[in-house]
Amino acid sequence: MNTLALQSGEDGGARTAAAEVYGRLRVDILSCKLTPGSRLRFEDLKEAYGVGISPLREALSRLVASGLVTTEGQRGFRVAPASEADITDIAMVRKEIEGLALRMAVGKGDDAWEANLVAARHKLALLERRNAKEEVNEEEWEARHRNFHLALIQGCGSPWLVHLAELLFDQFDRYRRMSVKHSLSGEPTSLEHQRIMQAALDRNADGAVGMLHDHIDQALSLILSTGISTPA
Amino acid sequence: MNTLALQSGEDGGARTAAAEVYGRLRVDILSCKLTPGSRLRFEDLKEAYGVGISPLREALSRLVASGLVTTEGQRGFRVAPASEADITDIAMVRKEIEGLALRMAVGKGDDAWEANLVAARHKLALLERRNAKEEVNEEEWEARHRNFHLALIQGCGSPWLVHLAELLFDQFDRYRRMSVKHSLSGEPTSLEHQRIMQAALDRNADGAVGMLHDHIDQALSLILSTGISTPA
DNA sequence: CGGTAAAGAATTTTCGAAAAAAAATCAATA
């Protein structure tokens, strides 16, 4: 696979406590279970995640570098604050990066890329259809949604571009989840996904990228319209 | 200032040992004093940087997230390895990101941007002129060089774009310093800087971006021509 | 001889407590 191996989580080494709690913290920040701007006290974190201070500090340090957590001097860590200016910037940059990657993928993606994309779309659609009837795991939908967007651009052949796109997708996703709380994006989004994929498979770069931009713009409008709660 | 505040290093909080050693490790990795791919043993690091394990692990964790260090399972940390594929990818993405940011800066940069840019260029030129006669601090040149490239794009108004550009600049810089060892890029580079700045001030976006691309391509050629030493 | 298993050494990772810093409380003074 053509991916940046920073933390080669898979092979060989057993999962460390720091890596484990990093993943859990990340999920809780993206889901806004940990509210933007709030302080992260070690006493609470130790309790909540059942590990000591050392792995917690490691995990938080990693999250600082990816922009989901901030830290200052000897004053501890906080969840990254949220603002309209921030999400507006994130949306703009995400459109550029993910758009570029998608264009490249459409240009040079091979059979494996197509197959993986179709598979990712299918897994997402399955869950969305199921969600019409029964209640479905929110976190699972998030994972499959992220995976679909990733699959779209994987064919671009640039590990760094994919890495940056992931970074911005996560940032964007946190804001989306601030506003839409508990309503798995419904029909319209699902259809957009379908259309973007089809354009990509048809090797229609302009079409795919245009739709991706609209997709992001629409989500941004929704986010901005609900307003961003910024507790002091 | 319009900048991402992940680790608000300035105000308030006193500099922590972890933050301090993060900076020093970063410098040593970028300068290739710590060779690409090499293992980072805590015994050695403790000795070299005069701190305990805790701040070291924190600093290394941050560096993992910024792609200068890798880690796997319970097998410790290593300096990120180097490869031709990697630097080729980095160069491509850097051209896109920094190019876009420069274009935006040229489009909307204000007086403060222009003034800061001219100042940064001057500081760099001063050192380069001085370097013709006496020996000059390498690290100081690196800092001013980085600062010049930063000044070029600061006017773009997008904290995230600037952040990503910094990330890629650092990655690229490490490779440059692998090859050019001890020869502060001479006349030609200095002239290119001058020309790019002039085009930017003249609000000639296409010209500035084109020259920036050439600037990066030339550096890439040099890097690839010297070959990348990849010890097993 | 080659390969496999067990013992030993080296290294990483984690915990618990001490040290250092920041925040909060309270008293004294103008």
Place this chain on the structure above:
DNA sequence: TATTGATTTTTTTTCGAAAATTCTTTACCG
């Protein structure tokens, strides 16, 4: 009453040692 300054409390940060894991060496057996 507001403000400053000292004291206590809380919280973060760092160190040193214990636990867990990986790597190396050695011995054994097919």
